[in-house]
Amino acid sequence: MQLPSLDNIKDAATVVYQVMPPTPQFCWPLLCERLSAEVWIKHENHTPVGAFKIRGGLVYFDDLRRQQPECRGVIAATRGNHGQSIAFAAKRYEMKATLVVPHGNSSEKNAAMRALGAELLEHGSDFQDAFEHAQALAAERGLHMVPSFHEALVRGVATYSLELFRVVPNLDVLYVPVGLGSGICGAIAVKEALGLKTEIVGVVAASAPGIAESFAQRRLLSHVVAPTVADGVAVRTPNGDALELILANVAGVVTVQEADIRSAMRALFSDTHNVAEGAGAIALAAALTQRAKLEGRRIAVVLTGGNVDRETFAGVLHE
Numbered sequence: 001m002q003l004p005s006l007d008n009i010k011d012a013a014t015v016v017y018q019v020m021p022p023t024p025q026f027c028w029p030l031l032c033e034r035l036s037a038e039v040w041i042k043h044e045n046h047t048p049v050g051a052f053k054i055r056g057g058l059v060y061f062d063d064l065r066r067q068q069p070e071c072r073g074v075i076a077a078t079r080g081n082h083g084q085s086i087a088f089a090a091k092r093y094e095m096k097a098t099l100v101v102p103h104g105n106s107s108e109k110n111a112a113m114r115a116l117g118a119e120l121l122e123h124g125s126d127f128q129d130a131f132e133h134a135q136a137l138a139a140e141r142g143l144h145m146v147p148s149f150h151e152a153l154v155r156g157v158a159t160y161s162l163e164l165f166r167v168v169p170n171l172d173v174l175y176v177p178v179g180l181g182s183g184i185c186g187a188i189a190v191k192e193a194l195g196l197k198t199e200i201v202g203v204v205a206a207s208a209p210g211i212a213e214s215f216a217q218r219r220l221l222s223h224v225v226a227p228t229v230a231d232g233v234a235v236r237t238p239n240g241d242a243l244e245l246i247l248a249n250v251a252g253v254v255t256v257q258e259a260d261i262r263s264a265m266r267a268l269f270s271d272t273h274n275v276a277e278g279a280g281a282i283a284l285a286a287a288l289t290q291r292a293k294l295e296g297r298r299i300a301v302v303l304t305g306g307n308v309d310r311e312t313f314a315g316v317l318h319e
Helices: 006-016 029-035 053-067 081-092 107-115 127-141 151-167 182-194 210-217 240-249 258-272 278-289 310-317
Strands: 025-027 038-043 073-077 096-101 119-122 173-177 199-205 252-256 298-303
Touching: 006 053, 006 151, 006 182, 025 151, 029 038, 029 258, 029 278, 038 151, 053 081, 053 151, 073 081, 073 127, 081 096, 081 107, 096 107, 096 127, 107 119, 151 182, 151 298, 173 182, 173 278, 182 199, 182 240, 199 210, 199 278, 210 240, 210 252, 252 258, 252 278, 258 278, 258 310, 278 298
Parallel strands: 038 298, 073 096, 096 119, 173 199, 173 298, 199 252
Antiparallel strands: 025 038
8 A cells, every 4th residue: 555645645634624623732741750751642532433543534524525425335344443433424425324243342332333323233253354344244245345444534633633743743652553554654654754774663562463473574464353342453353454564664563461551541540540441552562661761852652532431441541
């Protein structure tokens, strides 16, 4: 896949800003003390669906309406934030959205998708199972299958990196969570378009190490996903196009343990009073595990979402 240009990303921002303003990026003093570094948080938890995915959904549906004006129904697989993005955009563009989630998915994310008007179906034990079922249903019902990785999605979510780099252009390191890769590929696109020297580091959960193992061995590898609080990055099989861009442009991929993720969720609440879901906290978790090499540097972490079930978050806070 070819990376979107700066003009492409600026055009995407025009679409996004019809619905929401730019999200903030703040340098929090207590996090700076915790890491002995200048630490910026990009607050993608501050969107109408509580996560960065809304940007890609809006841009994808803007393209879809122009390219396939007759389309009235879409389907996709999701763990929640991608689905909320699709449901939100589908409602805006007057389309019917069907979303497939694995059994045991976040009950509150499920409720949010239904509240946005989506039909929600449960199938399988992980994202890959849900994805394959959604593909079969798309053919059976004649629905447009919305992918979880696509150039339009990358173009949309790249707008958060453009906002961040415009405010803090001389970052030493940017940590980005990696599920199927739209967020990190968007960051790569903006870095390249602006000619910046920032190191981009991907972050995955140890319970879903597919992209980390693929990066280490320089080839696409699938890996069984274990239960994780970071359900938003619980991907069994990486996307090949995303992996190609990551291999060519990313300084490294850090794997963080469940205890590190939960500790980062607590740190974000204590130091910034922001709620972070597991996948939203793993970028900070990676920075905390690498604090020794970050001392005195200017870094940013993307808080990709705050959609965590109340009981889960309460349990994390009380550990």
